Amino acid sequence: MSENHYAEFSECSMKPQDVLEYVSGPMPVPAEGEVLIRMKAAPINPADINFVQGVYGVKPVLPHSRAGLEGCGMVQESRAEGFRKDDEVILLRGVGSWSEYVAVPAVNVMKLPVKVDPVQAAMLKVNPLTALRMLEGFVSLTPGDWVVQNASNSGVGRCIIQLAREMGVKTVNFVRRPDELRDELTALGADLVVGEDDEDVVKNTLARLDGKRPVLASNAVGGESALRLMDMLAPGGSMVTYGAMSRKSIKVPNGFLIFKGIKLEGLWVTQWLKNAPVPEIEAAYDKLARLMADGRLKQAVDTVYPLSDVRRAVEKAQEEFRSGKVVLSMERA
Amino acid sequence: MSENHYAEFSECSMKPQDVLEYVSGPMPVPAEGEVLIRMKAAPINPADINFVQGVYGVKPVLPHSRAGLEGCGMVQESRAEGFRKDDEVILLRGVGSWSEYVAVPAVNVMKLPVKVDPVQAAMLKVNPLTALRMLEGFVSLTPGDWVVQNASNSGVGRCIIQLAREMGVKTVNFVRRPDELRDELTALGADLVVGEDDEDVVKNTLARLDGKRPVLASNAVGGESALRLMDMLAPGGSMVTYGAMSRKSIKVPNGFLIFKGIKLEGLWVTQWLKNAPVPEIEAAYDKLARLMADGRLKQAVDTVYPLSDVRRAVEKAQEEFRSGKVVLSMERA
Known part of the structure; x- marks a missing residue:
């Protein structure tokens, strides 16, 4: 050839x-x-x-x-x-x-x-690593903690569900078609699958978290959807943005930052791959490849x-x- | 009595x-x-x-x-x-x-x-401590680094100018009345005093920083003013919000978070005072009180x-x- x-x-x-x-x-x-x-x-x-x-x-x-x-x-x-x-x-x-x-x-x-x-x-390179960095790179999560995300049916979203399940971390998953996707995402390990269009969705969803609030929010949408995630976060929690599907800026009420102590950060694995020490990169992919080979990350x-x-x-x-x-x-x- | x-x-x-x-x-x-x-x-x-x-x-x-x-x-x-x-x-x-x-x-x-x-x-309690936490609590600053702030003529803003001067850190200071305030703030240690209304202010101001960009932005205004601060920040820089004078939400372009790696955090010293270890609180006030007594913080x-x-x-x-x-x-x- x-x-x-x-x-x-x-x-x-x-x-x-x-x-x-x-x-x-x-x-x-x-x-x-x-x-x-x-x-x-x-x-x-x-x-x-x-x-x-x-x-x-x-x-x-x-x-x-x-x-x-x-x-x-x-x-x-x-x-x-x-x-x-x-x-x-x-x-x-x-x-x-x-x-x-x-x-x-x-x-x-x-x-x-x-x-x-x-x-x-x-x-393997982008989505699973994005999910792993999301769960390991910003907030120290312990079993029983909640994470909330939007775009939960996306490639990264599904990886977050599966990796969180491996860590014993619970997930609230916002999607546009909850009724169609609930069974499938639940089978992957999702704890809650909720629609984004319900007006009282934040209040109603929080009522289902046993008095807890998510400590980490994974945002790939921006706009109103990001606002909902921030609203749900526990004081001192972090929202990490890795995508902007709505193409709308994130609107942050000042009080969320000042009084609730929320942090906003971004995640771009391309940048991380440029700067992270090689052993750290290899350890991350080693973990992910093994989970993939075992069928636990798909x-x-x-x-x-x-x-x-x-x-x-x-x-x-x-x-x-x-x-x-x-x-x-x-x-x- | x-x-x-x-x-x-x-x-x-x-x-x-x-x-x-x-x-x-x-x-x-x-x-x-x-x-x-x-x-x-x-x-x-x-x-x-x-x-x-x-x-x-x-x-x-x-x-x-x-x-x-x-x-x-x-x-x-x-x-x-x-x-x-x-x-x-x-x-x-x-x-x-x-x-x-x-x-x-x-x-x-x-x-x-x-x-x-x-x-x-x-x-002593609120403004000087807010300024000290701003400069010490988020980004590791070294002499020659730039910090940018809005509301620079406020109580906190003036403390930031003076404390930054003590640290050898340079400040870009946005104010509404640059011509009236330039001499006074420069006397306190401000390196640049600029108006907020000029359309090309970000570009023009960056041109005056010797090829550097601020690594920390102190935001007490929100809205458009916060956007300008984020725009000026170096990749990986932090914007810390402690006030919201414009009463307008912060609009964050998603790319600032994802590709530029900017962080947004909040600062509320009331909360910090509740949680910080007593020796840390005492050390902070000790430093500030001595600077005040020496007339270096006014x-x-x-x-x-x-x-x-x-x-x-x-x-x-x-x-x-x-x-x-x-x-x-x-x-x-």
């Missing part, structure tokens, strides 16, 4: 399906210190959409920017210490995962400690498309109601 | 001057563990106004609630260990400082380590009124442009 295929774009657009192209080019050649990876799968995350739109925290270098911020594959050729052919790996940094082959510095790659299903492993998948269908896949990934992630496979024609 | 005089109110009102009354009652008698204090002076802070309005974090017990959240005096009679007649003290907790005499548990009182002018000492005073003029004083304290605090004196007829 002397040809590589990948998804690229040469201008940003709010409609990524209009600018993404499935193209071919020469096989990448790994330099000293790099590994050549045959990619197996890569998901389509909101961050990927935003990246092609040009509104993400990492900006594409145009023209001919390659897309895809995470994925998994197998080492085809290694010119770096510690890696050899057939090692199963995930990409930790950089873009271009929507490719058949990539050559990347070994420091941007992590070997999986256990055998993980490729479609699940492809989604992300829902809506559809798997071959890489050549990248436009259709990206369109699907932007549909509002899906049953899970859209994933690109490089192993299907 | 067998009579006591004090300010009380029996209903809350947005116009404290309409409900506050200067009344007389029997002399308080200290119980075991208490001290009887002859008050010397007490300031009128926004918190006092809000307390009488019923919108403060501490709610009055009506009817016959006494007003005044801080002040200084001299021990008249001690029934507590560690205190004796003529000790100069400030009130650390509780309300009712707008009185000629108060009997309070010794734990609510702190002895001054040095001789401080009573009008200045009366303002709060501006607009007018001193006798306690009997409490209504007029409270009205004056609500006027927008004053040259400093309004203080009640119990030593003037």
Whole structure:
């Protein structure tokens, strides 16, 4: 095989399906210190959409920017210490995962400690790590504590439910379709699944927490939804924002900060991955990969498309109601 | 002397001057563990106004609630260990400082380590401590770092300028009347004094910071003003809110939290005083009292009124442009 295929774009657009192209080019050649990876799968995350739109925290270098911020594959050729052919790996940094082959510095790659299903492993980097950092990085949680989140049916949301269950931490989960999703999320470990549209939802939900209040709020929505989370928090609690699906600013009543002592912080694992000590990163992924291999951490998948269908896949990934992630496979024609 | 005089109110009102009354009652008698204090002076802070309005974090017990959240005096009679007649003290907790005499548990009182002018000492509890906590409690500041604040001409704002100067930390100070105040605040140690109304103020001000950005923002205003502070902050910086003069919520662009990694927290020294270890509280006030005694920490005073003029004083304290605090004196007829 002397040809590589990948998804690229040469201008940003709010409609990524209009600018993404499935193209071919020469096989990448790994330099000293790099590994050549045959990619197996890569998901389509909101961050990927935003990246092609040009509104993400990492900006594409145009023209001919390659897309895809995470994925998994197998080492085809290694010119770096510690890696050899057939090692199963995930990409930790950089873009271009929507490719058949990539050559990347070994420091941007992590070997999986256990055998993980490729479609699940492809989604290991961002969502499970975001969930883990959310639960471990801000507030010291002990069993019996409550965490409240919105966007609970999202990739991160579902990981938070499952990781909290592992920690003995209880979750209040806001979703838009509680009746449809209650059983599924409860099966993952959700303690409460509640709709966001009820006017008295804060009061009514708090009444179900045995006199406790959440000490941590995970916010991926912003706007009114974030306000509800802050309203529910215990004094001194933290709201951590990792997404902004409503595209609306967070409105913080001053008294929440001054008198209730609430903290607001942000979480962006791309940044964390840049700065955290390597052993800490490895420990986090080791824990997550093992939970995934055991089936205790699973992300829902809506559809798997071959890489050549990248436009259709990206369109699907932007549909509002899906049953899970859209994933690109490089192993299907 | 067998009579006591004090300010009380029996209903809350947005116009404290309409409900506050200067009344007389029997002399308080200290119980075991208490001290009887002859008050010397007490300031009128926004918190006092809000307390009488019923919108403060501490709610009055009506009817016959006494007003005044801080002040200084001299021990008249001690029934507590560690205190004796003529000790100069400030009130650390509780309300009712707008009185000629108060009997309070010794734990609510702190002895001054040095001789401080009573009008200045009366303002030691809240504003200087707020400024000290602001500079010491959230971000680790080193000489040459920048701090940005709004409401810089307020009691706390001026303390921040002076304490930052002591630490070798530089300050950007937003005020509404930069041309009138520049000389005065610069004399206190302000590095930059800027108006808030200029459209390009953020860009223009950043250009004057030698390529640095503030790592801490002190916010007492909210609304647009808070947004400007966040905009100026360095990545990973903190905005700490201790007041809400504009009465407008803080609008936080999600990206500030996620991509810029900014933190939002609140500061309420009343709460801190409740929870902090006693040695830490004493160390803070010791430092502040000594700076005050040395004239290195000074709060501006607009007018001193006798306690009997409490209504007029409270009205004056609500006027927008004053040259400093309004203080009640119990030593003037």
